[in-house]
Structure formats: structure tokens, C-alpha cells
């Protein structure tokens with residue numbers, strides 16, 4: 001049966017439950033002004049709400065579930081559908097020869113059209129449409145529909161959410177249990193337009209909170225602009241490296257628990273492409289000895305970005321050194337001699353040295369010293385003594 005309301009000048013329907021009617025939950029025909037608010041409209045055989053020739057209809061903060069068709073307006077009706085939760089209907093909203101604004105609603109689990117417009121005008125903004133199966137929003141060529149600032153996610157057949165919209169997981173608290181509040185860190189937080197939005201959300205919370213209106217029926221208490229917190233370490237925290245090839249260790253967390261991506265730069269001007277977040281990366285420093293800084297940016301699902309950096313000194317140029325045997329004497333009568341040693345390095349400094357009589361067989365590396373005892377091979381006149389000074393690290 002229908003719940004038919006016809007010919008009244010003003011109708012207000014609040015805080016009711018309309019369920020399991022054979023055809024229509026609420027059928028409004030000809031009322032001048034109608035407000036349908038805070039009702040549960042569920043499991044009606046055809047229409048949840050049907051309005052015909054209704055020049056001022058406001059449908060807000062209703063829970064509209066498991067109907068064949070959620071809301072239909074026709075016959076030059078003018079309707080605004082705000083802050084409603086649509087869950088599990090076949091079709092969400094339909095406009096026939098009417099004007100229909102659909103703002104700040106959450107649509108999930110629809111099996112048919114989410115919205116359809118025939119010979120109509122419409123504004124579709126700030127809505128979440130998620131986990132629906134069929135075409136999202138359609139209109140015929142005689143209709144004019146503005147679509148923007150929506151989040152369309154995980155629908156079998158998707159559509160453009162508008163130039164300022166997104167296609168990202170809205171991070172509901174618990175979709176399976178029908179809890180369509182936004183979780184902390186949801187990309188929908190603070191990302192909607194303030195144009196045409198109600199001043200409270202579907203449960204009466206003030207809107208906006210923090211930095212802007214949230215997409216969907218819920219205005220959450222969370223700040224939508226918190227970027228990830230992260231760190232970068234070059235070569236395990238080493239102070240120096242003798243190679244431009246380095247290994248980076250990354251770590252980042254976000255209030256959403258999702259760090260979506262990262263990118264890198266040697267100069268904070270030229271960045272790599274965004275790539276999936278991971279905890280390690282090989283990275284090439286720019287050439288030329290000196291202090292190098294590597295920058296990383298981490299991004300969350302709401303496109304909030306943080307920047308971290310680490311430094312390391314690149315030192316490729318070898319030390320220069322000298323060796324003097326027996327104070328520079330031309331001859332010695334004993335193979336035991338004193339070596340005088342000196343070495344300098346413009347980078348990390350000189351840390352170790354090793355010695356050889358033949359350039360092939362070397363001592364083990366040892367701490368640098370300005371003098372050292374040494375035994376020449378016999379005959380001394382055929383010996384060759386070489387110094388090889390090495391770097392730290």
C-alpha cells in the first residue's frame with residue numbers, strides 16, 4: 001500500500017519509520033512545501049519516497065535502506081536531498097522533469113543506478129558512493145547535472161566524481177555493520193565544498209569542523225590535514241661514504257594508518273615520481289665530494305605531505321701521502337729503519353695506513369702514525385717500500 005499525502009499546503013514528516021509497504025513508503029503529491037527528516041525508510045516494495053509536482057521538497061537526515069528505489073521526484077518537483085544515508089537500495093535517486101540537488105549523502109551497496117536524471121537539472125556534490133555495482137550517475141541529453149567534490153570508490157562501474165572529487169577508500173568505521181562514520185584519517189575529511197551544504201551532519205554534528213566540510217553524510221571530529229610522520233637514514237646513519245650508491249632506510253606513520261606513497265630528491269626541486277611506500281630504497285647521490293642531503297616526502301591518502309631528510313658526506317678523492325725511510329739517508333747498514341709518514345685528506349680525513357716492501361704483499365690496515373719502525377728485506381739495496389694510505393669507513 002501507499003502512504004499517500006496529497007494536496008496539503010505544508011507537510012512535515014519527522015522521526016517515523018516507514019517499512020515493508022508493498023509499493024511506497026511516503027508518496028507526496030502536490031504539497032506546496034514538504035520536509036521529510038530523520039525517518040527510517042526501509043524495505044518498501046517500490047519507492048522509499050516518491051514526490052510528484054512537489055515544488056519545495058526537503059529530504060534530509062533519513063536512513064533509506066533496502067527499497068527498490070530510494071527517492072524519486074517527478075512532474076516539475078524541486079527537491080533537495082541532504083545528509084541521508086542510502087544503503088542497499090536498488091536505485092538511489094531518480095529525477096524526472098524536475099530539479100534535484102543531492103548533497104552530502106552517503107550511498108553504499110546499491111545494485112542499480114545510484115542517480116538518474118531525465119529532462120532534469122541537478123547538483124550532485126559532496127556525496128560518497130561506495131561498493132555499488134551498477135552505473136553510478138546517468139542523465140539524458142536534455143538534462144544538466146553538475147557533479148563535483150564526490151568520492152566514488154570500489155564501484156563495479158565507476159564514473160567521474162568531478163574535477164575536485166576523488167576515487168579513494170572513504171575509510172568508514174565499519175561498512176559491514178552499516179557504521180558509515182568516517183574513520184580518523186579518512187581522505188573525505190575536510191575535502192568537500194561548502195557551497196550548498198547543511199550546517200549540521202546526518203546526526204546533528206556541526207559542519208564544518210577543522211579545515212572544511214567532509215564528503216558524505218558524516219562530519220567527523222577529526223582534523224583532515226595531518227600529514228605522515230617519517231624519517232630517512234642514509235647508509236645506516238654513516239657520516240661518510242666513498243660511493244654515490246647508497247641505501248636509504250625509510251619509516252613513516254600516519255593518523256589514518258595508511259602511508260600511501262613516497263618520493264625522493266637531492267635538491268628539493270627535482271623529485272622522483274611518487275611510488276608506493278616501502279622501508280628501503282637504493283639511491284644515487286649527485287657527484288662531487290662534500291655534504292649531501294637526501295630528501296623524502298611521504299603522502300597519506302588525503303594527499304597530505306611531509307618532508308624529511310638526512311645528510312652524508314661523499315668523499316671519493318683518496319688521501320695524499322709521503323714516506324721517508326731512515327730520515328732520507330741514501331744508505332743504511334741495518335734492515336731495521338724508522339719510517340717518517342705523512343698523509344692528508346680533504347674529506348673524511350686519513351684514518352688508516354698499510355705498508356709493503358713489494359707493492360703486492362701488504363700489512364694489515366693500522367692506525368695512521370707519523371713514524372713507524374720497519375724491517376727492510378735483505379739485501380736492502382733491492383727493497384722497495386711503499387705506503388698505501390686508506391680512508392675511514
Ligand SMILES: [Ca+2]
Pocket residue numbers: 189190208209210211212213214219220224
Ligand atoms: Ca571537517
Ligand SMILES: [Ca+2]
Pocket residue numbers: 201203205218219220221
Ligand atoms: Ca558526525
Ligand SMILES: [Ca+2]
Pocket residue numbers: 185225226227228254255256300302304
Ligand atoms: Ca593523515
